[in-house]
Amino acid sequence: METEKFSVSKRAKSFRYAFQGLRQFFATQHNALIHAAATVLVVIGSIALHLPLSKLLFIIVAVGLVWVAELFNTAIEKLCDIVCPQQDPRIKFIKDVSAAAVLITAVIAVATAGIIFIPVLL
DSSP states (O other): OOOOOOOHHHHHHHHHHHHHHHHHHHHHHHEEEEEEEEHHHHHHHHTTEEEEEHHHHHHHHHHHHHHHHHHHHHHHHHHHHHHOOSOOOOHHHHHHHHHHHHHHHHHHHHHHHHHHHHHOOO
């Protein structure tokens, strides 16, 4: 088995594809704007309240997980639409479970923010 040599240009292309995916995500998904607004509010709140690094790390992980869940959800939904453009209860199940993963991640992020921000605000 032959291994492929490291290529800076191939690595650069992979980053280009990833940024292209982010651009398409923001251009087509209305939930991206909601997540972006929430992220901006949390960042501003974290800075304004001078959160210690230990708490800020929890915020970063929670926010990052919501973004990752939303990106995967979008990819799964698009793939399902290609594989089966017509209504299908199996595809609906897949899409619903994928959306539920985003919901659970968002609830965990809100709970994390509440645990961190409420005592600081009080």
